[in-house]
Amino acid sequence: MQHSAAATLPRPIAASAAPLAAPLAGLAGTDLSRRFRHWRGRSGRRHLFSVFPVGEPLPGEDAPRFADAVVMAVGRDAAGAPRILALDETGALPDLFYDSAPFRAALARGAEEIHVHLLADGPTARAAVLRDLDGA
Template sequence: MTMAKESRTDLPQTDLRRTDLRMTGFGGCAGSARAVSLLFLLRRWRERNARTVAAPRLKPADAPSNTALASLAGGDLEERFHAWRGRSGRRYICSVFPVDQRAADAGLPEFAEAIVIAVGQDIGGERRVVAFLQCEYGANALARQAFVAAAVKAGAQQWHVHLLTADPQKRRAAIEDIEALCRPAVPVLAPV
């Protein structure tokens, strides 16, 4: 294999000349050699960076565990969505529903395969977790009613519903992740 070095004549002749390197031949199969070299380099890059790509995102110590979505700031939907962060650094986007004491189930919509976070707010608007509920298909209606009653009694003012977790084990893991960062003693009801 030979490398051809060409200097560009339109650039000033200094010690820092711009050069182009090209493969001119490799036993008659320059294209396939180039492809093999590129594949080798790509595989090597993946191996070196696999740990950094797959590593969990760590939350900075001063980052809040719950925030409004910055992309919706100032818009009509700003109060309808909220994000909770877990100990792993993952963000869990939730739809926000107000607690309505006059409505059935205090305004908590009927969802299966969801995580419900009962949230209270202090005078300054700071949100705090009151309780969690893991919703599954075939849920016990009495357990759900008990959760709603206990959450409202404990000061819940909003229902934050996370719908994007795929299976019961992952929903349970997400609850534990959020719970670990928010408040370790938050009551969690079994799947209903």
């Protein structure tokens, strides 16, 4: 099912249900190691995300606003492990996602990074990634 632009709002993720994140082993020790992250979904599949720090002067400004991408706002738990604070697809109008109240609330709750997944080809594939990562 394809989201309409008006319906594209980030969904908060329960901390206890968060999938696992890991750096890419092939990039260990390089400058690129901070720029990419695999998130392992409930299916066991890994999903590759590009990582962008939350920017100044406006949060999220460093992340490119790609249409039809899976995007998450990521913070850290008490142990420093990444955790998803908001997750959804951007739809055809990514500014609606980034400027939405739920996304801004995730930033206010401590999101430090924006993770962007561009490899899901089409709305069905993006919906499958979302289900795998948030269990909905």
